[in-house]
């Protein structure tokens with residue numbers, strides 16, 4: 001008998017929820033964003049993005065999140081760095097390189113945005129899950 005394992009969208013099922021982030025690269029700089037909420041992570045820096053909705057591709061989720069959070073259209077490129085477990089393993093963070101296609105990023109949901117050069121990557125306090133991803137980003141903008 002075959003057992004069908006269904007993927008759950010709420011992160012408490014068999015498969016972890018996927019969170020995608022966009023490392024938007026322009027020239028030799030990458031866009032970093034400071035979280036505005038919740039208080040536990042406010043002021044920590046991340047890549048714009050969020051949870052992939054059920055039935056949505058990771059690329060489509062990134063395009064949607066960049067529109068919602070930054071007011072821009074992006075083109076999604078290659079994965080950057082490892083898939084990092086977050087939230088006690090209930091979710092996994094995957095970051096993709098991205099390019100701006102239209103618009104100038106605005107902090108619609110973040111406290112602050114900054115374009116960082118490779119030498120400035122360590123100047124902001126990243127969320128812990130982002131640290132290995134930021135390391136993998138270095139050769140792409142260095």
Ligand SMILES: Nc1nc2c([nH]c(=O)n2[C@H]2C[C@H](O)[C@@H](COP(=O)(O)OP(=O)(O)OP(=O)(O)O)O2)c(=O)[nH]1
Nearest residue numbers: 019020021046047048049050051086093127129130
């Ligand atoms: N977007 C994004 N989230 C990250 C990164 N690194 C990291 O640990 N996270 C965490 C922070 C959040 O707990 C979660 C992202 O979910 P989210 O951005 O949809 O969180 P949220 O609380 O604003 O969303 P919601 O539950 O209100 O819908 O992943 C990152 O680089 N980008």
